[in-house]
Amino acid sequence: MSSTSDLDVLTSQDYKYGFVTDIEAESAPPGLNEDIIRWISAKKEEPGFLLEWRLKAFRHWMTMVEPTWPNVHYPPIDYQAISYYSAPKSKKDGPKSLDEVDPELLETYEKLGIPLNEREALAGVAVDAVFDSVSVATTFKGRLEEMGVIFCSFSEAVKEHPELVEKYLGTVVPFTDNFFATLNSAVFSDGSFCYVPKGVRCPMELSTYFRINAANTGQFERTLIVADEGSYVSYLEGCTAPMRDENQLHAAVVELVALDNAQIKYSTVQNWYPGDKDGKGGIYNFVTKRGACRGVNSKISWTQVETGSAITWKYPSCILIGDNSIGEFYAVAVPNNRQQADTGTKMIHLGKNTKSTIISKGVSAGRSSNTYRGLVKIQKGAQGARNFSQCDSMLMGDKCGAHTFPYLEARNPTAQVEHEATTSKIGEDQIFYCNQRGIPTEDAMSMIVNGFCKEVFRELPMEFAVEAQKLLGVSLEGSVG
Amino acid sequence: MTMLEIKNLQVSVEDKQILKGINLSVSSGEVHAVMGPNGSGKSTLAQVIAGRDTFEVTAGSVTYFGKDLLELAPEERACEGIFLAFQYPVEIPGVSNLYFLRAAVNAARKHRGEDELDAIDFMEIAKKKMASLGMDNQMVSRAVNVGFSGGEKKRNEIFQMALLEPKLAILDETDSGLDIDALKTVADGVNALRGPERAIVVVTHYQRLLNYIVPDFVHVLADGKVVRSGDKSLALELEDKGYGWLGNGARPELAVRA
Ligand SMILES: Nc1ncnc2c1ncn2[C@@H]1O[C@H](COP(=O)(O)OP(=O)(O)OP(=O)(O)O)[C@@H](O)[C@H]1O
Ligand SMILES: [Mg+2]
Numbered sequence: 001m002s003s004t005s006d007l008d009v010l011t012s013q014d015y016k017y018g019f020v021t022d023i024e025a026e027s028a029p030p031g032l033n034e035d036i037i038r039w040i041s042a043k044k045e046e047p048g049f050l051l052e053w054r055l056k057a058f059r060h061w062m063t064m065v066e067p068t069w070p071n072v073h074y075p076p077i078d079y080q081a082i083s084y085y086s087a088p089k090s091k092k093d094g095p096k097s098l099d100e101v102d103p104e105l106l107e108t109y110e111k112l113g114i115p116l117n118e119r120e121a122l123a124g125v126a127v128d129a130v131f132d133s134v135s136v137a138t139t140f141k142g143r144l145e146e147m148g149v150i151f152c153s154f155s156e157a158v159k160e161h162p163e164l165v166e167k168y169l170g171t172v173v174p175f176t177d178n179f180f181a182t183l184n185s186a187v188f189s190d191g192s193f194c195y196v197p198k199g200v201r202c203p204m205e206l207s208t209y210f211r212i213n214a215a216n217t218g219q220f221e222r223t224l225i226v227a228d229e230g231s232y233v234s235y236l237e238g239c240t241a242p243m244r245d246e247n248q249l250h251a252a253v254v255e256l257v258a259l260d261n262a263q264i265k266y267s268t269v270q271n272w273y274p275g276d277k278d279g280k281g282g283i284y285n286f287v288t289k290r291g292a293c294r295g296v297n298s299k300i301s302w303t304q305v306e307t308g309s310a311i312t313w314k315y316p317s318c319i320l321i322g323d324n325s326i327g328e329f330y331a332v333a334v335p336n337n338r339q340q341a342d343t344g345t346k347m348i349h350l351g352k353n354t355k356s357t358i359i360s361k362g363v364s365a366g367r368s369s370n371t372y373r374g375l376v377k378i379q380k381g382a383q384g385a386r387n388f389s390q391c392d393s394m395l396m397g398d399k400c401g402a403h404t405f406p407y408l409e410a411r412n413p414t415a416q417v418e419h420e421a422t423t424s425k426i427g428e429d430q431i432f433y434c435n436q437r438g439i440p441t442e443d444a445m446s447m448i449v450n451g452f453c454k455e456v457f458r459e460l461p462m463e464f465a466v467e468a469q470k471l472l473g474v475s476l477e478g479s480v481g
Numbered sequence: 482m483t484m485l486e487i488k489n490l491q492v493s494v495e496d497k498q499i500l501k502g503i504n505l506s507v508s509s510g511e512v513h514a515v516m517g518p519n520g521s522g523k524s525t526l527a528q529v530i531a532g533r534d535t536f537e538v539t540a541g542s543v544t545y546f547g548k549d550l551l552e553l554a555p556e557e558r559a560c561e562g563i564f565l566a567f568q569y570p571v572e573i574p575g576v577s578n579l580y581f582l583r584a585a586v587n588a589a590r591k592h593r594g595e596d597e598l599d600a601i602d603f604m605e606i607a608k609k610k611m612a613s614l615g616m617d618n619q620m621v622s623r624a625v626n627v628g629f630s631g632g633e634k635k636r637n638e639i640f641q642m643a644l645l646e647p648k649l650a651i652l653d654e655t656d657s658g659l660d661i662d663a664l665k666t667v668a669d670g671v672n673a674l675r676g677p678e679r680a681i682v683v684v685t686h687y688q689r690l691l692n693y694i695v696p697d698f699v700h701v702l703a704d705g706k707v708v709r710s711g712d713k714s715l716a717l718e719l720e721d722k723g724y725g726w727l728g729n730g731a732r733p734e735l736a737v738r739a
Contacts, residue, residue, distance in 0.1 A: 428535070433571035435555035436531050436564075437581070437641065438588035447584065451575025451624065 028085035034058060037186055040085050044155050044189075047162050050169075057175035057185035064179050070342040071371040071403060072311045074284065082249060084187040084220065140204065149233075150195040151206050154222055157193035164195055168226055172255035172292045172319070180251040180313075181288040184220045188253065191221035196231040196262075205461050207236035223254040227262035229295065234265040234461055252287045260295030260322065267460055268304040270312070277366075278338065282310025289316035293325035293354075301328035302345065303459040310339060315373065317346035320354035320382075327356040330456040334449075335368035335400075344373035344405075349382040349415070358389040361453045364400035371403040378415040386416045393423045394452050396445070424452075482509050484649055484680050485530070485550075490541035492522075492529055492705075499525045501705035502541065507649070510677045514691055514716060515684045517702035518724050523684045524568050526702070527653045531565040532558050545649070559585075560592035562648030566638035566655045568684075573625040578637065579607060581625045582644055589645060610643045614670055631658040639670040650674060651682045656690040668693030688720040701727060 028036055037058055041051040066077075144151050150161060158165050175185035192208040208223065227233050237254075256264050270285065291300035302316040312335075318327025329345040347356035362370040376387045393402035404421050426448055434444030450457070485507040492500035499522050507513055515523055529536050530543065532555030543550040550558065573581065587597040598606070611621060616636065626634050635655050642650055652671065656664055671681060671694050683694055691699075691713060699716045701709040701724070708727050709715065 427571070429571050430573055432531075432533055432555060433567065433573070434581075436559050436567075437585035437645070438556050438559035438592070439581075439584050440554075440556050440588070443584065443588075447576050447581070448573060451573055454575035 026086070027083050030083045031080045032058075032082070032084060032187065036084055040187060040189060043085070044158070046158055049162075049166055050158060053170065053175065054186050057182050058187075060176055061179070061182040061186055064182060066179050070313050070373075071369065072313060072340040072342050074311055074340075077249060077284070079183075085189050144202070144204070144206075147200055147203060148197040149200060149202050150193065152193055154188075154191040154193045154224070157224075161193075161195070164226065165193070165224070168224055168255070168257055170255075172257060172290050173253050173288050178288060180286040181253050184222060184251050184253045184288070188220045188222040191223045191252070192225075193223070194225040194233065194235065196225075196227045196233045198228045199230045200228075201231065202233040205234050205236055207238065209238045219248070219250045219252070221252050223252070224257075225255070225264060225266070226257045227259065227264050227298075229260045229262060231259075232263045235267070236461060237266070237268045238271070248282075249284050250286070252289075254287070254289040254316075256289075256291030256300055258291065258293050258295060258298035258300050258325075261297045262295060263299045263301075264291060265301045265303070265461075266291070266316075268302075268306070269460075270304065270306040282339070284310060285312045285314065287312075287314040289314060290319065291317070291327070292319045292321060293327060293351075294321050295325070296322040296351075297324045298322050299326040299328070301330070301459065303328075303330040303456065305332045305334075305453075305456070305460070306341065306343070307334045312339075312341040312343055315344050315346055315375075317348070318356065319348045319350065320356065320385075321350045322354075323351040324353045324355075325351055326354070328459075329356075329358045329360070330459045331359070332361045332363070332453045332456045333370055334363045334365070335370050338366070339368045341369070342371040342373060344371075344375075346375040346377070347387060349376075349378040349385040349387070351382060353384040353386075354382055355385070356387045358387070358391070359455050360389075360391045361456055362391075362393040362402050363396065363449055363452065364393065364402050365396040367399045369401045369403075371405065373405045373407075375407040375409070376417060377408075378410040378412050378417070380411045382412050382415065384414050385412060387418070389417075389419045391419075391421045392452070393421075394449065395423065395425050396449075482546075483507075484509050484546060486542075486544045487530075488542050490526075490529070490543060491539045492525060492536050493539050494525075494536055498539070499536070499705055500529070503702075503705070503707055505700065505707060507680045507682060509648075509680055511698065512675065512681045512683070512694060512696045514694075514696040514699045514713075515682060515702060516686065516699065516716065516719060517708075521702045522705045523702055524653050527565055527568075527651045527682075527684060530558075530651060531555055531563060556588065557592075559645075560589045564642050564645055564647030564650045566635070566642060566650070566652040568653040568657070570626045570629075570634040570638055572627045572629075574627050576625050578621045578623060578625050579604070582607065582621075582641060585641070586644055607644060610640060613673070614640050614643060615666055616640050632660060632663050635659055635667065636663060639667050642674065643670055646674070648678065649680050649682070651684070653684045654686065655683070656685050656687060664690065665693060688716045691716050703727060 028039060034055060037054050038051065041054060141151065150157070152160070170185065173181050175182055194206055196202050225233065225235060256266060258264050289302065291302070293300055300318050304316065306312060312333070316329060320327050327347050331343065333341050333343055335341045344360065345358055347358065349356065356376065358374055360372050360374070362372060364370045370393065372391050374389060374391070376389065378385045389406060391404050391406065393404070395402060402423060406419050406421070408417055410417060426445060430448055431441055431444050434447065435441060439447070483506055487503055487505040490500055490503040491498065503526060515526070517523055525536060529538065530550070532553065538551055545561065545563070553561070583598065583600065583603045586603065590597055607621065614636065620633065621640070626637060629637060635658065638655060655667055659667060668690065675681065683690065683696065685691070696713050696716070699711055699713060700707050701715070701719065703724065
């Protein structure tokens with residue numbers, strides 16, 4: 001029994017979601033220019049304002065250069081070799097009800113453990129299933145509509161609620177924001193949209209399940225969630241992709257808006273194909289996620305568990321504008337083999353007595369590299385602002401690396417900021433202790449990793465805690481308190 | 482019946498020899514005490530029996546109920562009924578004690594082909610043991626050994642032992658750092674386990690513990706060898722005279738026992 005080979009057992013589980021769905025697709029030819037953007041926009045029968053917005057973004061993108069500051073390494077991406085749109089061929093207007101969804105697609109989601117049939121679906125979770133560039137089905141829409149909750153694909157929102165889209169789109173992540181967000185603004189194809197009206201507590205978890213299927217296609221989805229005054233919504237996002245030898249680009253944008261006394265809880269279990277052991281293939285996950293706590297006493301929480309992607313580059317952030325508003329970030333990143341992750345968060349305090357909490361847990365295995373990058377910025381007017389950050393890294397084996405870059409800018413003398421960081425190794429003595437109690441090494445490691453991540457797992461909604469547990473190949477039962 | 486048979490056991494770590502030919506035989510129903518100066522190899526012996534792979538066995542044999550023990554992985558040894566109460570119990574942050582223990586109990590049950598206990602059944606059993614050992618609810622639901630005082634950690638080892646009901650329990654200085662009440666609780670826990678089917682090996686520096694857990698045999702380890710074996714009076718003699726009078730070591734002919 002050597003501890004390196006034991007580590008391999010735990011960390012080298014096969015990627016179970018790597019199959020390809022054989023379905024006829026309609027794709028845009030590779031390449032990016034104004035014509036492609038017009039073509040996508042026409043395809044989706046979009047109103048003029050949106051096409052204009054896309055074109056402005058594209059023209060701006062042409063002036064930008066790809067960022068090089070993240071601590072990740074990859075060969076240059078040829079943006080002209082990517083196809084910016086791929087959709088399973090279907091009846092002209094897309095399926096109206098689940099009965100009309102292509103059985104091949106239903107089966108795909110079934111295999112992924114996401115039954116779209118409402119009778120079999122997870123009770124209490126409404127799902128919007130995004131397959132390559134389009135949303136293929138949304139469950140429980142009827143029940144949500146009764147409460148006034150709008151939950152649909154982004155394309156549908158553009159058609160049915162253009163005023164809401166126009167009012168909020170790009171207000172949290174402007175089209176000029178950064179290279180990948182700007183690219184997304186130009187070419188995004190679909191995603192999810194959610195609006196929770198005043199005073200409504202959304203009765204079920206809303207969830208989007210992203211699936212990249214087509215080869216040589218980028219996925220550029222956009223999610224917009226607006227929680228009106230006094231409302232509450234919990235939103236889950238899951239992702240997988242087939243195993244392919246070439247890298248695929250995923251550049252999504254998520255915008256959250258919380259008005260007075262509203263609360264949004266956004267959870268992600270990200271399991272994009274990470275590439276093989278030698279780093280061949282896998283998803284480049286370059287994502288911009290940001291929430292604006294616009295109203296007083298509003299609250300936005302990001303919780304994420306990431307095991308997938310060849311490269312992850314993302315910093316879910318909160319802009320705390322409203323007085324007493326709260327931003328939270330709970331993250332577990334588990335890179336393995338040659339995966340690279342540069343992730344973290346930004347908490348921007350503008351309002352008085354705003355509060356933020358950052359809990360980041362990195363578990364690195366194989367030859368992976370894991371970087372935490374966090375910014376806490378306290379502006380002049382943020383009287384009484386408080387932040388607590390804790391970044392813990394656990395190393396499995398000695399070929400992986402973990403780095404922590406906390407940045408702090410405090411412009412208000414009343415601010416209180418605390419930062420804690422630890423790095424530990426899974427101890428041989430811990431494993432032997434478990435072994436001596438009859439617990440095999442693999443289970444012992446799962447238990448130890450789970451214990452390490454507990455503060456984050458307990459923030460996940462129940463249904464997702466189970467998913468996260470499966471992802472880490474571990475039993476969470478009971479160890480989450 | 483002979484449970485554990487150790488013959489000429491030699492053990493090294495990083496080319497440094499620590500155990501230099503240990504002979505020891507433990508039968509069902511017996512209680513053995515192992516004493517000896519710091520660094521003489523007591524914990525090493527205990528850990529080798531439990532299967533710690535940092536130690537390399539260079540010669541000798543260990544059998545357990547006639548089977549080659551050194552062939553088995555540590556978790557198999559545990560499931561076969563070997564329990565080690567650690568001299569330095571290990572902390573596992575974020576994992577609740579009860580969860581950890583249920584995993585341990587169920588691993589052994591699975592090994593024996595029995596059904597695993599669900600959380601409710603397990604809780605019932607655990608509650609009884611907690612009461613008899615004076616463990617409070619709060620302590621058993623905390624993370625394994627995290628933030629426990631030295632004494633609490635030792636008590637927790639005995640709690641684990643009580644739940645796992647091992648055939649062979651090895652207690653490595655479980656009495657060190659205990660106040661007098663805790664010492665009695667620990668001794669009660671050990672005595673409750675005593676029986677014709679089980680054997681207990683207590684490693685200790687203090688004769689005091691042996692007033693509560695009365696041993697059938699006492700062995701003295703020095704410099705990686707058993708230099709003296711006797712009955713409980715040997716412990717009293719040691720307390721009186723220290724280890725000096727045994728001379729330094731290499732007199733294996735003294736390491737006899739019936
Ligand atoms: N992993 C190791 N690497 C190097 N030396 C070790 C290791 N483990 C034990 N030793 C050495 O082996 C010898 C015996 O150690 P051991 O812990 O078995 O003694 P002990 O009899 O239990 O002592 P104490 O009464 O202080 O607990 C000591 O000299 C110790 O330094
Ligand atoms: Mg010792």
